[in-house]
Amino acid sequence: MLKKEILERLFRQYYSEMFHLARTLLGADEEAEDVVQDVFARLMETDIVPEADRIRAYLLTAVHHGCTNIIRRTAMRQKVESLYTVDDASDLQPIDQMTERLDAIQAYA
Secondary structure, X not given: OOOHXXXXXXXXXXXXXXXXXXXXXXXXXXXXXXXXHHHHHHHHHOOOOOOOOOHHHHHHHHHXXXXXXXXXXXXXXXXXXXXXXXXXXXXXXXXXHHHHHXXXXXXXX
């Protein structure tokens, strides 16, 4: 587990830059905060700390990946929701009417 002092120093030094990147990519403050907090939570769970000259790039890359994942999930959810939209009012007909209509089409064919 990462030492609390190191985590606090990283948080104070890089939080605003990380938040700004996340907000720019996502356009929402709450989601941006969630992504940055998730990066710090994952960093806290690990004992591995990137070298001092690479920590900024590491943190910003982690934020970018977190935002990309959210954007992908949102796009996928929107695609799935669009598949379930009702395009035709005939789908809302009672089953008896639909059955009669299908029987009529079958008899005609």
